[in-house]
Amino acid sequence: MTLSTTMNTANGILGNSSTQSQVVSKNISNSQTVGYVKRDAVTVVNATGGSTVKIIRAEDVVLQKQMLTGQSTAEGQATLNKGLDQLKALLGGNDYDLAPSTYISKLQTALQSYAAQPSETTLAQTAVSTAQDLANSITATSQGIAKIRVQADTDIKGGVDSLNDLLSQFMTVNEAVIKAKAAGEDPNDALDRRDKLVSDISKLVGVSKTERPNGDMALYTNEGTVLFDKIPRSITFDPRGSYGAGIAGNSVYIDGVPLKAGVGGNTSAQGSLAANLQIRDTIAPQFEQQLDETSRSLISMFSEKEKATGNNPMPGLFTWQNGTTPPAGALQPGISATFAVNPAYVKEQGGDPVRLRDGGVNGALYKWNTDNTASYSTLLNGYVAAFDTKVGFDATVGLESSATVGKYAASSVGWLEAYRSTADSANETKAALSQRATEAYQNKTGVSLDEELSKMLDIEQSYKASAKLISTVDEMLKSLLGIA
Incomplete structure (x- = not known):
């Protein structure tokens, strides 16, 4: 993998993390909003091997x-x-x-x-x-x-x-x-x-x-x-x-x-x-x-x-x-x-x-x-x-x-x-x-703060890893330029 490819991958991960962070933040801020259905930011790999984030609404037709x-x-x-x-x-x-x-x-x-x-x-x-x-x-x-x-x-x-x-x-x-x-x-x-x-x-x-x-x-x-x-x-x-x-x-x-x-x-x-x-x-x-x-x-x-x-x-x-x-x-x-x-x-x-x-x-x-x-x-x-x-x-x-x-x-x-x-x-x-039917629907489609906070920690770790990768590539590029 070339340094440019590595940099593009890291930037892609940062962008995905940003989108995922926005979705999680919105879920958390609407945790008490009546009728709000949680969103999940799911990473999808496209035909070229790149990854994007798709936002999926947690619907359940039967429970609804x-x-x-x-x-x-x-x-x-x-x-x-x-x-x-x-x-x-x-x-x-x-x-x-x-x-x-x-x-x-x-x-x-x-x-x-x-x-x-x-x-x-x-x-x-x-x-x-x-x-x-x-x-x-x-x-x-x-x-x-x-x-x-x-x-x-x-x-x-x-x-x-x-x-x-x-x-x-x-x-x-x-x-x-x-x-x-x-x-x-x-x-x-x-x-x-x-x-x-x-x-x-x-x-x-x-x-x-x-x-x-x-x-x-x-x-x-x-x-x-x-x-x-x-x-x-x-x-x-x-x-x-x-x-x-x-x-x-x-x-x-x-x-x-x-x-x-x-x-x-x-x-x-x-x-x-x-x-x-x-x-x-x-x-x-x-x-x-x-x-x-x-x-x-x-x-x-x-x-x-x-x-x-x-x-x-x-x-x-x-x-x-x-x-x-x-x-x-x-x-x-x-x-x-x-x-x-x-x-x-x-x-x-x-x-x-x-x-x-x-x-x-x-x-x-x-x-x-x-x-x-x-x-x-x-x-x-x-x-x-x-x-x-x-x-x-x-x-x-x-x-x-x-x-x-x-x-x-x-x-x-x-x-x-x-x-x-x-x-x-x-x-x-x-x-x-x-009450039971409503609770079952809300449990499936509502926001769980514990779950969202856990996702936020995962996103944070992903962000840190991407930032570390970019920092490493940056140092390598500086070294190469210094040799040249």
């Missing part, structure tokens, strides 16, 4: 796919659990102090006390007051359900806006990747930004990707709907300002295809959008229907009937906006929203609580205690007995079709708790799987 799926399912489950927790909060939390079933039990106790001492007007007032607490519980829960649906609708709107914005950013970065590769420039920073955007998108909707040879990438939902292909696809949603019984929410359309809502406590939702659709359109409305059935049965249970015939029921202690006794066994949508105690029993509204004992709110034909006997308890005993009598319920709302009103209200709480139990268990599992 697992991470994206884990993020989508975990985000969908977490969103569902948040909605279920909000529904539980309407009932007073773990002890269900504010649940209708709690106040139904209290009303039964109050009526038992009044039936045992029908001459005590203070017990009549206590019973009516307890009935008002029950009515307030039902209407407050109904209003709370409507607010939760509105909040889910608002969250869907926010998610759609975010998704549109992310896809717009994705187009810009995707074009940067294509241009960098076409020009032979380094596309790695743009690739990092693009992968970070895909990760953010996966938290809104399940996403899969396809990369083309020129670096272009297309995105699809896990159901196969196009999210991005050359340009972002249209994602539209029309929110509502309010919700009531029977009002359906609008769909989220991705490229003209409606996004499916999640299903079940261990939800099938991938991303927050599908989970919010499930809360708004499935869980909250079904809970509302169960509340409607509880309200309907209470109105019927305390309705007044003609003394002579026992027929022609009319609202008694409880009433609603319609002012009639609804038919038995058939869902009356929205009845819980206007469920209330009949003012004719409320002393503060000019009513008389003793009418619970005597009847007659709907006229003389409906008065049972015609002699105004203070010890009369026939109606009161009938109301007390009704608490232990099974009645028919609409089976389409997901609970039993025959039960006592107290048992039915408690079953509604049980239905919600069963949903939450399944969801909580699934949330723990999915969160753990997402």
